[in-house]
Amino acid sequence: MKSFAKRALFQALRVALVAVTVSLAVQTYLEGWKKPQPVVIESRVEINETFQPKLPTEETPPLKTLWESIQNDPSLSKFAKLVGEFDDIVGGLRAPKAQLTIYAPVNEAFDKEEFPYDLPWFYWKFLVGYHMGKGGVSAQGLRSQNTVSSFVNADIFFKNQQRISVQDNADSVTFNFGSKMISSQPAVNGHLHIVDRLLMLPDSAADVLRYTPSLGIFRQGLIDTGLAEVVNDTSTHMGQTLFVPTNAAFQQLGPKVNAFLFGPGGSEYLKALLAYHIVANETLFSDVHFPAKNGEQVVFSRETATHPVEMPTLAGGHFISASSILESSTGRRTLAVNDEWKVSRPDIVVMDGVIHEIDAVVLPPLMQGDGQLGKQKLDWWSIVKRTMNLDGGITVEELMERLQPLIESEGSSR
Incomplete structure (x- = not known):
């Protein structure tokens, strides 16, 4: 309980730095309703016309606003009581011309979480804001989404909104790998999705690694090398992207490696x-990119099949x-790292960025003849051998050769 309270308090204090974010997001969006706005539909294609709800018939009752539906x-009732504490948010949910998506937890969902009794009011406002976002996304539309936006700010610059991860399972849609959608209904000003768990404000990357046993080897390596201080200290970066190999991925390297x-000789x-798996100051989700230098978020177009992004890592700036x-079969996006390995569990949203779980340890490309790093193209048998750890995986000598340029770059940058 102490560890939970400490994490919740840490979240609350960090939230305090940008406590007006939800209010500003809602108010800014409300300002736009004074004139016709494009309607965002599930395919992220915009239609330049004002939203016009269908007229009710004798068979279908008239649609309610989101606030009326809640x-x-x-x-x-518990969610409605919590939302009702914030007049600016209620005003948005009442506005007929708005287009919002709400992820409303049932009463029982509150009983599944532990909350310290002394959390400040702005923590609850942020929690409410994390359960809603701009744009109307239907239940069917969610199945082709990797992430959706919330009203909570992702940084102190008020440019990028924190994401919610979406999983399309065979029998349901889940959010952030734990909250299951029970039912869904349209409203005159958007869509209401009812879920069985709260969407808790994301933990830090450090906490997620600490409480995920399958990522324990990577976390221990961060501690042993001192990289944990860089990853865990949120004051040293504005967002980050971590490609985290599983324990099984490290085992594929073989016992000698x-x-x-x-x-003692391999530190x-x-x-x-490990540094080659970490990107500071850039947050790359599978469908959205928050660039470095306070850049505006980039939503990947559905008209373009592949969006390559190259990012400097902590390994001497090597990309x-x-x-x-x-x-095409699902309408969803996947991430391929170095054109070789697909991310197995993408978009683990954290307070200070995103974690992508991957079933392989990513090695830098081989050196070309001119001393530059080049793309490594593996034939199918090499991939099979590495995946199944045939021949004992990569040798120590091969590993040292691949990593030596990164070590030299790190030394020259000091």
Whole structure:
């Protein structure tokens, strides 16, 4: 309980730095309703016309506003009471011309969480703001979304909104890997999705790594090399992207390589290897990019099948590439790292960026003849051998050769 209270208090204090974000987001959006606005539909294509609800017939009752829908549902009374504390948010939910998406937790969802009794008012406002976002996204539309936006700010510059991760399972849609959509209904000003768990404000990357056993080797490596201080200290970066290999991915390297990396003679190589998986000051989701230098977020177009992004890592600035690839069969996007490995569990939203779980340890490309890093193209048998750890995986000598340029770059930058 102490650890939870400490994390909740830390979240609340960080929230205090930008406590007006939700109000500003709602008020700014309300200002736009004074004139016709494009309506955002699930395919993220915009139609330049004002939203016109369908006229009711004898068979179909008239649509309610989102606020009316929430108030009239007894299973949402706790959420309605919480939202009702904030007049500016209620005003947005009442506005007929708005287009919003609400993820409303049922009453039982509140009983599944533990809250310290002394959380300040702005924590609750941010919690409410994380359960809604601009644009109307239907239940069917969610199945082709990787992430959706909330009204909570992702940084102190008021440019990028924190995302909610969406998973399309065979029988349901879930959010942030834990909150299941129970039902959905349209409203005159958007869509209301009822969920069985609260969408808690995201934990820090440090907390997510700490409480995910399958990522324990990566976390231990961060601690051993001192990189944990960089990753965990949110004051040193404005967003970050972590490609985190699973424990099984490290085991694929083979016992000799792991003994070397985590032994006394391999510490600098381990640091270079892990640093190559970390990008500071840029947050790359599978469908949205928050660039460095306070740049505006980039939503990947559905008209373009592949969106490659190259980002400097903590390994002496050496770049890692990630391509967002649109899958035609599902309409969803996947991330391919260095044109070689697909991310297995994407878009783990954290307070200070995003984590992508990957089933392989990503090695930098091979050196070309001119001394520059080049793309490595593996044949199918090489990929099979690495995936199944045939022949004992990569050798220690091969690993050292691949990582040496990163170590030299790090040394020259000091």
